[in-house]
Amino acid sequence: MSGSKTFDLASVSLRELNRFLHKDLFGTTHVRVEHPDGAHSIAVGMDAPVHVDIAGHAGYYAAGMNKHATVVVHGNAGPGVAENMMSGLVRVKGFASVSAGASARGGLLVIEGDCGLRCGISLKGGDIVVGGSVGSFSMFMAQAGRLVVCGDAGDALGDSLYEAVIYVRGSVKSLGADARFEDMTDADFTAVAGLLAQAGLAHDPREFKRIASARSLYHWNVDAQQEY
């Protein structure tokens, strides 16, 4: 069996949808989810290279812990979209709520609109491209991976960063502890250009600023005790 299958969440339970995605794909390459109506945990725990279209708004944790799959939310996404993603692509055509891409270890998350607080918190290797702006405390304690923000960033951007890197095209309201602006290098311009191309967004990489860790909190010391 191959081809496409449609689940209408107005008449089929979320459990049936996710069970199918986990255990019954048998060659199915495309799944369409109709009437999501903000349901939580749509297409979580995917582990196959299938394309899932969610035809509307999704609730918490859409495409959570995704591996291999491409998931497109044709609407807005609730908290924790693509949290702990390992690989694949998750695209939100509208806005995303808090903690988008939290602790993602791989893959690409594209949010075409704005994104709420803590975007990319605890990021561990995934990439995130936001077409609009991001809220405060984005990339808090992010360890690896990249965030590209085509709009503005809120307060405390990159607080307690490790090795993750942030690129912002617009303004940054404030930086968090241990985050600092750094000069863009040729490698940064290439990286931003590549991520924008993958996201389908047309901006000039030269308009972006780089934010990374000053690495002053990597080792415990008394002078940093209030920020450690």
Add this chain to the structure above:
Amino acid sequence: MKIQREESWGYDRRVLDYIQHASATGLYEIRGLGAKRKVPHFDDLVFLAASLSRYPLEGYRERCSTKTVLGTRFATKPIELAIPITVAGMSFGSLSANVKDALGRAATEAGTSTTTGDGGMTEEERGSSKTLVYQCLPSRYGFDPDHVRRADAIEIVIGQGAKPGGGGMLLGQKVNPRVAAMRTLPEGVDQRSACRHPDWTGPDDLAIKIKELREITDWEKPIYVKVGATRTFHDVKLAVHAGADVVVVDGMQGGTAATQTVFIENVGIPTLAAVRQAVDALEDLNMKGQVQLIVSGGIRTGADVAKALAMGADAVSIGQGVLMALGCNSDTWIRDARPDGSGGEHVPCTDDYAALGTAPGFCHHCHTGRCPVGVTTQDAVLEQRLQPPVGARRVRNYLKTMAMEVSTIARACGKQDVHHLEREDLVALTVEAAAMAGVPLAGTNWIPGR
């Protein structure tokens, strides 16, 4: 002239050491293991065994079940254990890979479960553990949906008894290349574990998070929620409302690999008080028996296990005790043991303790990574001091001993199942313990505060 040696209660040698260390360094102390202060504990309770008013079972022959089932509320595949004693979550990073392997072997041989920890699941522990509980921690270090699928249960960690609300720390000397790679961090940095989860806040969100994990695991695996003991009555209720199959309550005597001493000794409530509050919460919700309760934090002996069960726990979880079974604070380590872990030569290591500024029996230097007996280290040489067969044999023996002690007490109380031990079988030796545990002061029918 006679020298006056009257020690100040308020400024005893411990406080003097603290003030002098703080004034010399400007640093607070970070250390391992758990609270050292004396607090009301299971030692302050005793059993009322059978006599004329109760009928005992024959202590060595009659059957007394220790079987324990966890996760019966929603999971389609609950966990069945041979004994009510589990191995607590401790990270690869704080412990060596050999130790994680040894714990898995011991738990499997004893018919119980072991638990991962901050930093993710190692192949060694998955391979050696028949039943492995996978922790979902705020840091999400190494968190992997493949490991979620390979686990037998998931434990969402909200807090830890040694440091509720405090997050965690793994000092750079233990962040070797393998630990760094698993946690996606630079080698040698002081690694901070967050105190809050990155993708949810509050009990309403937790309910949604639990459902996400249930969907990912196709509702097969039990979901535990672990809390450090503070406002335990309310926390347990909220965990139950959020949909937990099992609630784990960790009292202030619980251990840690590295935490500020001020935190270890001054934050949280004793296990004895916490278990009482947790059981009250389950009974208040009429969920006793539907949601299982695991108690941890200073469980050391079969008597402690029996008392926890009598107070209403379904199982206990042990961390520091199994480390000590492995050799923690021993003055020797074992070389050239037989393949089954028996025999071997005891090699003295008191000098290694001295190099850390401590001695066997007093060591709490897990945070240094220089564990003289090879338990809490990532050093390539030191970790060889604890070989998995030796550790497995010692921990298995410890677990077996405690299981026998629990059933011995249960039989004496006339129970054919250790889970039939009940609060009515206990009395307290002190007013404080009676009040915290909610059992009468021995020789009276007085429960303070009731």
